[in-house]
Amino acid sequence: MTLLDLTPRAVVSDRLATLPVIIIGAGPIGLAAAANLVERGIDFTVLEAGTEPAASIRLWGHTRLFSPWRHLLDPASRRLLEEAGWAAPTDESRAPSGHELVDEYLAPLAGLDAIGPRIRYGVRVVAVTREGMDRTRTAGRERAPFLVRLEAADGQLEELTGRAVIDASGTYATPNPLSSSGLEPIGAADVEGLVLHALPDVLGVDRARFAGKHTTVVGAGHSAANTLIALAELAKADPATRVTWLIRKASAVRVSSSGDDELADRARLGSRVDQLVDTREVQKIDSFEILQVSRHGDGARLAGRRRGEAVTHDTDVVVSATGFRPNLAMLREVRLGLDDIVEAPTRLAPLIDPNLHSCGTVEPHGFDELRHPDAGFFIVGMKSYGRAPTFLLATGYEQVRSVVAWLDGDMRSATQVQLTLPATGVCSTELGGGSSCCS
Known part of the structure; x- marks a missing residue:
């Protein structure tokens, strides 16, 4: 029996097949997930707490990234943009600022006809669970849709159902405390x-x-x-x-x-x-x-x-500037498999241990390393690295390519993860769980 035969497939019941994939976050990784879903003809909804795409990047948009353009463009996103007449930056060896990344790449991507109408802005995800069951219930769990509860700017709550959830919400909104203990300092x-x-x-x-x-x-x-x-x-x-x-x-x-x-x-x-x-x-x-x-x-x-x-x-x-950590409170009812120390998915954690790896030495990884006990739920991008500081955008793009292939039942593509990263010396503990402000 081959490795592909042993790898679990995406479970899609008749009802689940009618529901969209729900993406949390319209940053670079969330939008890359959307682009991959577009190419595979899978319906999706993107939920963004901000009023525009990549709202968190806007907060530090005056800062220049470390990676040049060639490492910042997701292949699927680039294909969709170029089909719509978009032109890549002339000098792809230059590192843009955060504002340039949004204005010249992410905003046009979010504005594509295939993606823009599926993004909902100004809605904050407050909880994710399975429809009709808390985390303790097992019978029929894989066939139950995911239930995502949203809060609008006016405080109104709403719930959506989806066949799968891709959490690309990042970590910029949840900084580490000043205290060395990991707790908020007294006072x-x-x-x-x-x-x-x-x-x-x-x-x-x-x-x-x-x-x-x-x-x-x-x-x-x-x-x-x-x-x-x-x-x-x-x-x-x-x-x-x-x-x-x-x-x-x-x-x-x-x-x-x-x-x-x-x-x-x-x-x-x-x-x-x-x-x-x-x-x-x-x-x-x-x-x-x-x-x-x-x-x-x-x-x-x-x-x-x-x-x-x-x-x-x-x-x-x-x-x-003490670094960032993932917001796990909204995932309390999801069955997660997280490393006790790094707070990354258990299969991924050994690959990104900051004591052993820099940004450039992290091995390629995809859906298999990102899986959780609740099948169909994935944490991707900066948030997938938990408290590890070694994330680069190119890594997140490969993550979502593999995850979307798995959702489509394309196991050959899902398991063939490949990634070439620059040698990067040491990495920062900042931005966003840590990229080096930036990827």
Whole structure:
């Protein structure tokens, strides 16, 4: 018996065959899943919490990605776009900004006649389950449709049914806490408004929040590095601006210069931060474990331990660039198979362990590594990596190609996963569960 004979097929009853595949998230991976479904003639609905495609990318759109265009275009999406008369970027060796990625690629993709009418904007998925059964019920489970509960902007709830669910909702909306324990630090509610999300637009719309102030960036990855560089640039124009970089570990190896990184923009980023620390344009405080936060005058006070001693650090503004984690609360009634440590699918977790792998050394993987006990449910894209920091968009594109082939019963295509990634040295713990802001 061959390997293909042993691999479980998609279960599609007569009723399930009449229902669409439900995609959560209209970012690059969700839209790539839609494009693959279009090519295979499978109906689908895309649910997007934002008011436009790739709404999360818009939040950090001023930031340039590390990967060049050639690694950012999904093959199925590209085919559909080119059939509609779209032209790829002239220089595919150039890395675009987040805004460029949306404006020049994702927005046109979401606007295609085959995809656009199937996207619902402004609806947030609050729960996924099986119709008529909670996670404890087994009899008839594989034949029951998935039930997805939505909340609209006005608070109204609605439920949809689907034959399968592809969760491509990402992790940007669920950052890791400042506390080294993984919990929100004591006093977090008291400093609301003083602690900002990763990758603010320091030199643009957010400039007034930082100019002439003391900003402390917390985090040891590339999102932190991007913000530090922008703050140092702001300080040249406004010398009253002060910049501190606070990290939990003794060194920030993830943003150190790496000679084997084929993503040149990322390698240069590490070199620039090293130089800013050496010239004291950025004050670096290492080995600082945050335990509590509180208001101190008009600013914030961070309290914790440093090399066994109690310490405090006062600042005007804090930028939390501590990485991201998946939102699993909405999946409470789904039978998930997740690794206890990384919070990635159990078969995928050993392949992406950040202690062993960089972005470029992750093995190709598809539906089989992404399966959960609830057949037909898949977490893909950045969210599939849980808390691991090694995700690249090209990896997510191959994930959804394989998943959609499995949904179509095309086992040969589903199991033939292939992927060529650049050698990338070390990877960040940022963006979105971690890409390096970006893929």
